[in-house]
Amino acid sequence: MLVQEYCTNTVEATVVMKISSKVVSLKKRVPLTISRGTSAGSDNLIVEIECESVCGIGEMAPVNIGGGEEDAAVAAFQVDSIREDLFAVQPWEMDKIQDVLCGHTVSASTAAAIDFAAYDWLGKRAGMPVYQLLGADISNIVDSSLTIGICSPEEARNRALETIARLQPHSLKVKLGSPSGTDADKAMLSAIVEAIPSNILIRVDANGGWDVNGSKMMMEWLAQKGVEYIEQPLPLGQxxxxxxxxxxxxxxxxxxxxxxxxxxxxxxxDRVHGINLKLMKSGGIREGLKLIHTARAHGLKVMMGCMSESSLAIAGSVHISAFADYLDLDSHLNLLPDPAKGLFWKDGRVLPGSGTGLGIEFEFDSH
Ligand SMILES: [Mg+2]
Structure with missing residues (x-):
């Protein structure tokens, strides 16, 4: 029996893992403006790994937060560069995959796509959704806010009301840090607060659009308006x-x-109350879990956010979202169309389906 098992393992060691990728163009329903600019869509990279006749898929979305841009063309080049080194690795061997990624200086967002594909493969191979593999209790998943980008007060009011009518969220995330200054920020937020039902919570993201004095003044003002919390008041590096x-x-x-x-x-x-975990920044689920545990050990709250992602990459976050305190996993809800299917929006929450792996079907021809 022992000899038979040894022989089986020897055969499995020769199994080849294949990796491929394809760029897809996503279009937003409403262009999103933040303090640094406007995005009407993005080119994302879909990564597929195949091993033992099981396929796993993942998605890379561009990251542009300073310190080097990561785009789909660069990500595709990076995937090509590691293809041969992954032949001898199986998708569950995540330590070895990490060694290959580090050896080629692969960006975090490319690493995230490969990490998602590996977890998707692992779940499909095991016959379980990823959240079950990780032991997550999805009844702990909290509401996800829906984002209103920077715009005029009238547009902000209309967008907030349209969003509430379409999806009935329990909370909104309002982008401030307008290049027009804090008076424009106040006018925009006031227009939303006055228009929406008082039971809908508001959180604010300045995307580093304020200086120290502006932040102090705006935080006092936002607190009086009943805002839940402020995200990134000061620029990266400050x-x-x-x-x-x-x-x-x-x-x-x-x-x-x-x-x-x-x-x-x-x-x-010692200087913030919590962190916003985005798996495109961290490099995927594996580092994301480390980040959650490290934040907890330091007494910090954890929110999870997203870049411009379809339901495929959002699913990577959703499967670990039961471990977070606040969620802003909404980019797929602002796509027209979303080429990936398998997540559910229910009573203000983004929930995974019961399919194995990430539980997502990706339709390459839907746009
Ligand atoms: Mg943010």
Whole structure:
């Protein structure tokens, strides 16, 4: 029996893992404007791995938060560069995959697509959804906010009302940090607050659009408006000024652009209340879980956010979202069309389906 098992393992060791990729163009239902610019869509990279006749799929979305852009063309080149090194690795061998990625300086968003594909493969191979593999209780998944980008007060009011009518969210995330200044921010937020039902919560993301004095003033004002928390008030690189905001802060501060992976957390732990985990920044589920545990060990809250992602990459986040305190996993709901199917929007929450792996079907010809 032992000899037979040994022989079986020897045969499996010769199994080849194939990896391929394809660029897809996604179009937003409503262009999204933040403090740094406007996006009407994105080119994302879909990565597929195949091993033992089981396919796993993942998605890379562009990351542009400073410190080097990551786009789909670069990601496709990176996937090509590691193809031969992955032949001898199986999808469950994530330590070895990580070694290959590090050896080729693969970007975090490309790594995320490969990580999603590996987890999707693992779940399909095991016959379980990824959240079950990880032991997550999906009844703990909280509401996800829907995002309103920077625009005029009248547009903001209309977009908020249209979003509420279409999807009945329990919370909105409002982008501020307008290039037109904090008076424009106040006018936009006031227009939304006055228009929407009072039971819908509002959180604000400045995307680093304010200076220290502007942040202090706006945080006091936002707290009076009943805003839940403020995300990234100061620009990336200005973390040494966060203690001025953190001391006697009238509402919690979350770091987004300032926190890419678990190594960033100890440096931020004495100056923010929480971090925004985005798997495109961290490199996927595996590093994302490390980030969650590191944040918890430092007493920080965890929110999960997204880049411009279809339901495929969002699913990577949704399967671990039961471990987070706040969620902003909404980019797929602003796509026209979303080429990936398999997630559910129910009573203000984004929920996984019961399919194995990430539970997503990707339709390459739907757009
Ligand atoms: Mg943000």
């Amino acid at each position: 973390e040494e000024d966060l203690p001025f905001l953190f001391k006697d802060a009238p509402l919690p501060i979350f770091a987004d652009e300032s926190c890419r992976n678990s190594a960033d957390i100890p440096k931020l732990a």
